[in-house]
Amino acid sequence: MVGFLNCRTVLAAAIAALTAGSVAAQSLPENSFRLYGHFSPAAISYDDGAERYTNIADNSYSGGRIGFWFEYPAQFGRTRFNVESSLGLRQSASLSQFYIPPLIDIDATAIRKFEVIFDTDRLGSFSFGQGSMGSDAVTESDLSGTQLASYVGIADTAGGYFFRTASGSVSTVRIKDAFPTFDGGRAPRIRWDSPDLALSHLGTFRIAASAGLEVTDRNVVVNDALADVGLFYRNTLGNFDIKGSFGTSLADVNGETKPQSAGSISLLHNPSGWSATVATGARDGGGQYQYSKIALTRRWFDWGDTAASIDFYQGIDTVNSGSRSKSYGLGIVQDLDRSDLRLYLGLRRYEVSTNGIATHRPATSIIFGTRWVFKKLDQVHFARGRDEVDWTESE
Numbered sequence: 001m002v003g004f005l006n007c008r009t010v011l012a013a014a015i016a017a018l019t020a021g022s023v024a025a026q027s028l029p030e031n032s033f034r035l036y037g038h039f040s041p042a043a044i045s046y047d048d049g050a051e052r053y054t055n056i057a058d059n060s061y062s063g064g065r066i067g068f069w070f071e072y073p074a075q076f077g078r079t080r081f082n083v084e085s086s087l088g089l090r091q092s093a094s095l096s097q098f099y100i101p102p103l104i105d106i107d108a109t110a111i112r113k114f115e116v117i118f119d120t121d122r123l124g125s126f127s128f129g130q131g132s133m134g135s136d137a138v139t140e141s142d143l144s145g146t147q148l149a150s151y152v153g154i155a156d157t158a159g160g161y162f163f164r165t166a167s168g169s170v171s172t173v174r175i176k177d178a179f180p181t182f183d184g185g186r187a188p189r190i191r192w193d194s195p196d197l198a199l200s201h202l203g204t205f206r207i208a209a210s211a212g213l214e215v216t217d218r219n220v221v222v223n224d225a226l227a228d229v230g231l232f233y234r235n236t237l238g239n240f241d242i243k244g245s246f247g248t249s250l251a252d253v254n255g256e257t258k259p260q261s262a263g264s265i266s267l268l269h270n271p272s273g274w275s276a277t278v279a280t281g282a283r284d285g286g287g288q289y290q291y292s293k294i295a296l297t298r299r300w301f302d303w304g305d306t307a308a309s310i311d312f313y314q315g316i317d318t319v320n321s322g323s324r325s326k327s328y329g330l331g332i333v334q335d336l337d338r339s340d341l342r343l344y345l346g347l348r349r350y351e352v353s354t355n356g357i358a359t360h361r362p363a364t365s366i367i368f369g370t371r372w373v374f375k376k377l378d379q380v381h382f383a384r385g386r387d388e389v390d391w392t393e394s395e
Contacts, residue, residue, distance in 0.1 A: 042369025135247025
């Protein structure tokens with residue numbers, strides 16, 4: 001499999017790097033080393049209209065991981081090294097009626113990131129290795145706070161499951177076929193990020209461009225973008241925060257190269273906690289979709305913020321010409337600040353009609369889980385963070 005390395009080999013390299021970093025701590029410059037990670041198990045239940053399937057899995061939106069950053073100054077900027085591995089739990093997006101991966105499969109642990117990044121003062125940054133494509137998560141500009149439970153990536157919860165026909169037989173249409181996002185993923189690639197372009201009240205922009213390889217992990221497509229460009233935007237206007245992104249790419253679809261584009265924008269009113277998010281995308285010969293979400297975040301309890309949202313996804317021609325797909329979602333996320341935990345519950349209904357003889361039954365899913373951030377790992381670093389715009393979108 002392209003883009004994934006043997007877990008034991010990388011783990012040994014990581015341990016060696018950590019050991020070397022600890023030994024050299026006193027001679028390293030500030031901000032040179034940092035550990036991070038989180039754990040996000042969930043119970044996923046899928047009802048295809050005839051049977052219900054319930055399993056424990058890692059939430060594919062924000063899969064459990066552990067990683068580290070190492071950086072040191074260079075003549076015209078700095079050099080950074082990022083290694084990040086999943087925790088080896090089966091992914092919610094890989095479940096189906098016919099295939100349930102082992103709960104723990106260490107040999108299949110994916111190396112999410114293994115890259116070196118050269119930051120320059122004037123030309124931006126250049127990344128080499130396994131990491132995010134330039135258009136990764138351009139559809140995920142979302143200020144709702146409910147992404148763990150409900151967001152545009154419909155397929156992350158139950159993407160491997162099939163719809164069932166009205167006659168009761170399992171069809172050939174999967175959730176992920178009917179509800180794509182058309183953005184990039186993670187892959188072995190080369191990538192360039194422009195310097196931040198701050199335009200006063202107009203906000204801050206950044207451009208990312210990359211070229212990489214197609215990557216699949218069993219029945220989950222990790223990346224199908226071969227070359228892409230992403231544009232990212234941040235701004236604060238009075239009481240409103242704005243986050244937006246747009247990307248276009250050439251994707252490898254069943255051996256054919258197809259152009260696609262996608263984008264999203266989210267607006268948060270800080271005093272009230274209300275937010276609105278929209279996303280859209282289209283692929284040549286692969287259909288198009290529109291997604292919208294309304295959310296509210298309030299601190300009703302002392303232990304942390306509560307966020308709730310409702311959303312709607314509508315796809316046109318995503319399965320075949322003339323097909324229609326709809327999904328309605330409800331998400332609730334509760335922060336537990338003192339425990340570094342988030343609890344979440346997501347409810348979703350799926351509907352699809354295809355240009356064919358068979359009709360399909362509506363399906364539903366429930367996801368309930370938690371995300372525990374390894375905050376104590378953040379104490380293993382040498383100095384404070386840099387003041388810079390956080391452009392991270394993808395989980």
